[in-house]
Amino acid sequence: MNMQMVELEATGIVKRFGSLVANDHIDLKVVRGEVHAVMGENGAGKSTLMSILYGMQAPDQGSILLRGQGVRFRSALDAIDHGMGMVHQAFKLFNSLSVWENVVYGREPVRGISLDRRASMAKVADLAERFRLKIDPSARVGDLSVGVRQRVEILKALYRDARILILDEPTAVLTPPERDGLFDVIRTLKADDRTILFVTHKLHEVMAITDSVTVLRHGRVTERMATRETTPADIIRAMTGRVVNLTVERAPAAPGALVLDVEGLTIGTGPKPVVDRLDLKVRGGEIVGIAGVAGNGQTELIEALTGLRRPDAGRVTLAGQDVTQADVATHRAAGLAYVPEDRAVTGTARGASAADNLLMGYQRQQPFAKGFRLDGKAIAEHARRLIARFGVKIPDETVPVGTLSGGNLQKVVIARELTHQAPLLIAEQPTRGVDVGAIEFIHGELVAERDRGRAILLVSAELSEILALSDRILVMYEGRILADLPAGEADEDRLGLLMAGRVAEAA
Ligand SMILES: Nc1ncnc2c1ncn2[C@@H]1O[C@H](COP(=O)(O)OP(=O)(O)OP(=O)(O)O)[C@@H](O)[C@H]1O
Ligand SMILES: [Mg+2]
Numbered sequence: 001m002n003m004q005m006v007e008l009e010a011t012g013i014v015k016r017f018g019s020l021v022a023n024d025h026i027d028l029k030v031v032r033g034e035v036h037a038v039m040g041e042n043g044a045g046k047s048t049l050m051s052i053l054y055g056m057q058a059p060d061q062g063s064i065l066l067r068g069q070g071v072r073f074r075s076a077l078d079a080i081d082h083g084m085g086m087v088h089q090a091f092k093l094f095n096s097l098s099v100w101e102n103v104v105y106g107r108e109p110v111r112g113i114s115l116d117r118r119a120s121m122a123k124v125a126d127l128a129e130r131f132r133l134k135i136d137p138s139a140r141v142g143d144l145s146v147g148v149r150q151r152v153e154i155l156k157a158l159y160r161d162a163r164i165l166i167l168d169e170p171t172a173v174l175t176p177p178e179r180d181g182l183f184d185v186i187r188t189l190k191a192d193d194r195t196i197l198f199v200t201h202k203l204h205e206v207m208a209i210t211d212s213v214t215v216l217r218h219g220r221v222t223e224r225m226a227t228r229e230t231t232p233a234d235i236i237r238a239m240t241g242r243v244v245n246l247t248v249e250r251a252p253a254a255p256g257a258l259v260l261d262v263e264g265l266t267i268g269t270g271p272k273p274v275v276d277r278l279d280l281k282v283r284g285g286e287i288v289g290i291a292g293v294a295g296n297g298q299t300e301l302i303e304a305l306t307g308l309r310r311p312d313a314g315r316v317t318l319a320g321q322d323v324t325q326a327d328v329a330t331h332r333a334a335g336l337a338y339v340p341e342d343r344a345v346t347g348t349a350r351g352a353s354a355a356d357n358l359l360m361g362y363q364r365q366q367p368f369a370k371g372f373r374l375d376g377k378a379i380a381e382h383a384r385r386l387i388a389r390f391g392v393k394i395p396d397e398t399v400p401v402g403t404l405s406g407g408n409l410q411k412v413v414i415a416r417e418l419t420h421q422a423p424l425l426i427a428e429q430p431t432r433g434v435d436v437g438a439i440e441f442i443h444g445e446l447v448a449e450r451d452r453g454r455a456i457l458l459v460s461a462e463l464s465e466i467l468a469l470s471d472r473i474l475v476m477y478e479g480r481i482l483a484d485l486p487a488g489e490a491d492e493d494r495l496g497l498l499m500a501g502r503v504a505e506a507a
Helices: 045-055 076-081 099-104 119-129 144-161 176-191 205-209 232-241 298-306 327-334 344-345 356-357 376-389 406-419 436-451 464-468 494-501
Strands: 008-015 020-031 035-040 060-068 067-073 084-085 163-166 195-199 210-217 220-226 258-267 275-283 287-291 313-320 336-337 426-427 455-459 473-477 478-485
Touching: 008 045, 020 035, 020 060, 020 195, 020 210, 020 220, 035 045, 035 205, 035 232, 045 163, 045 195, 060 336, 067 287, 076 406, 084 144, 084 336, 099 119, 099 144, 099 406, 119 473, 144 258, 176 205, 195 210, 205 232, 205 473, 210 232, 220 232, 258 298, 258 455, 275 298, 275 313, 275 455, 287 436, 287 464, 298 336, 298 426, 298 455, 327 336, 344 406, 356 376, 356 406, 376 406, 406 426, 406 436, 426 436, 426 464, 426 478, 436 455, 436 464, 455 464, 464 494, 473 494, 478 494
Parallel strands: 035 195, 035 210, 084 163, 163 195, 287 455, 287 473, 336 426, 426 455
Antiparallel strands: 008 020, 008 060, 060 067, 210 220, 258 275, 258 313, 473 478
16 A cells, blocks of 8 residues: 555546435545445445446446546446456345355356366365455355355455455444454455455444545535544544434333243254243343344244244243244234344335335224225325434335335334334344444434333344343353343453353353
């Protein structure tokens, strides 16, 4: 980075969607070999800008210089030919194919007319090793974890010799150890003089891995700075124009009646069930957080508690009703609100309007149902209220949610599930992909719901979020609850030991 060669320079980029200006004369200058963060609130225009730089959309105005040469990409393939690579949030891989086949797909090496499998497989293995991408080229992609699939996407870009790699919220779906692995890969790429554009909402990541930051607000650049000359507070101010309170203010909980009662829950029939005779109680007026390394039964537990999966033994009682073998609709009717981890697949219908998405699952309740018909006016008013209150960036409630930015889609799901009066709320990764201002707001709302007497079960990969919100923290390990700590007795170190199963050291 000593020579300060400019790798990429975009000038005056404008992109409109109808009357909305998603990118409003954006200038971006990226130096070769640096990690350049792009930050901004949900809907600020980050993903739009990235998709323009990757040739997926054409800008309405503006120009792009790549290593000093003017370029005008006609497609993503064209951008790839110019050394651009991108890892999308939703991966574009074939699950039934191997890592190697995915990586070379569309670029199969040819010797005569037959494919030179061995040479290209060796090249893939070689690239993986060189960039510290721990991966088995012969593994089937469908069998891999999210973190490893992301490495396949990076490998695919490197196989096409990407000099600039765009990562749009790569850490949103990663566990903390997977994120550390990604940062190792980024450091080796940097050492090889590759350039990284890194979109994230997490300030600590910006401080840890990036060299410079460009901040967007309402489609415009508000600030450009060297990371070592700035602070998280400065970045937040440039993004939001205000001071954001990152600590959650809350009074001690006053737990009331038992809302969720789980006894001896078991999933799996072998000698080592995924969930193993688990007991769990959540009362009204308390937030119970579940901490644990991914893969210790949390996913299966939540599936059983929401009706997505039938347990093999044990009993689940929700607001006094036995729902052990009940389906999703019956759980909802018994008093469950649920913010799923995967909002794009199970949380929303992309082609449907925001109003319909804000109603989904609750259309039979008052005041939306009038006899057998739906009351369109009540539904629209309800939607407009929630859009305003949760700050969803959308032209109006009739717009399909498929065009919303990632964080705004998350706000739609949160708004729907928080505002229906179910006695139990299960929230999985409630602030994944939302900006700092929205995190502050959602945390405040969760505490307010607790104080109104709701029982809340929180699952989050962010230990800081578990610690900030929970009144009690349960640590899950190998299908069991290993510890049940009052909030005051938990800290990151102790939870870390418990999550690794090291009970004696954590005592
Ligand atoms: N194809 C589209 N049609 C209509 N509007 C769109 C389209 N793509 C993006 N938008 C709008 O452009 C704005 C910017 O969206 P973009 O996805 O770039 O935001 P972002 O900064 O990536 O936000 P987030 O942090 O939530 O991912 C949003 O208001 C979004 O709704
Ligand atoms: Mg985005």
